[in-house]
Amino acid sequence: MDFLEFIKSRRTIRKFKDEPLTAEQLKRYIDAARVAPSAANIQPLKYIAVASPDMSEKIFPLVKWAGYLAGEYNPKDGEHPTAYIAVCADTSIRQSGYDVDMGAAVENMILAALADGVGACWMGSIDHEKISELLEIPDNLKLLNMVALGYPSETPEETYIKDDSIKYYIGENGNLQIPKRSIDDVLIKTF
Numbered sequence: 001m002d003f004l005e006f007i008k009s010r011r012t013i014r015k016f017k018d019e020p021l022t023a024e025q026l027k028r029y030i031d032a033a034r035v036a037p038s039a040a041n042i043q044p045l046k047y048i049a050v051a052s053p054d055m056s057e058k059i060f061p062l063v064k065w066a067g068y069l070a071g072e073y074n075p076k077d078g079e080h081p082t083a084y085i086a087v088c089a090d091t092s093i094r095q096s097g098y099d100v101d102m103g104a105a106v107e108n109m110i111l112a113a114l115a116d117g118v119g120a121c122w123m124g125s126i127d128h129e130k131i132s133e134l135l136e137i138p139d140n141l142k143l144l145n146m147v148a149l150g151y152p153s154e155t156p157e158e159t160y161i162k163d164d165s166i167k168y169y170i171g172e173n174g175n176l177q178i179p180k181r182s183i184d185d186v187l188i189k190t191f
């Protein structure tokens with residue numbers, strides 16, 4: 001596939017097959033995050049990989065899915081993510097200003113997973129305290145976001161924005177519809 005088409009084919013996945021990922025797979029996705037652009041090349045980000053199905057199940061109640069759909073689109077039993085990556089800032093390296101680095105790193109990670117046929121949901125709506133406790137995250141690491149991972153069992157679709165709403169919704173075909181601004185909306189001018 002053309003690389004632009006590959007990037008455009010990525011959609012957030014929230015329903016997964018009950019198939020585990022290996023620790024080696026997660027290591028490769030973290031390796032992709034590792035080489036992302038970093039402001040002043042400070043590289044403050046650190047990661048914790050969760051390939052264990054048991055630990056993944058313990059994380060599940062501590063993350064929130066598809067806020068616009070208020071629980072209607074929560075993964076059901078057998079659709080839960082089978083792995084997670086915790087994205088942390090090492091505050092002994094940088095005390096603030098790591099969020100932009102995180103954006104670049106997580107996108108690298110998600111695209112590396114996609115190349116393996118693995119779907120991902122980037123998760124900011126998480127119980128930072130309880131997950132930090134559960135994963136025994138050391139004091140110098142601040143948990144920023146989680147990335148839920150697994151083989152997809154849904155096919156969300158990009159759609160156009162109607163009635164000015166950017167809220168995703170369940171389409172008539174049962175697939176999640178993700179309204180995206182058009183290229184003409186976002187490209188303001190070209191010199």
Ligand SMILES: Cc1cc2nc3c(=O)[nH]c(=O)nc-3n(C[C@H](O)[C@H](O)[C@H](O)COP(=O)(O)O)c2cc1C
Pocket residue numbers: 010011012013014064065066067121122123124125126156168178
């Ligand atoms: C910083 C960030 C935090 C997010 N947090 C959550 C979350 O907590 N739960 C969730 O279900 N989706 C979350 N998402 C996924 C977005 O809802 C999703 O990217 C958006 O609806 C666009 O869909 P797409 O990724 O398929 O293009 C998050 C995305 C980003 C970038």
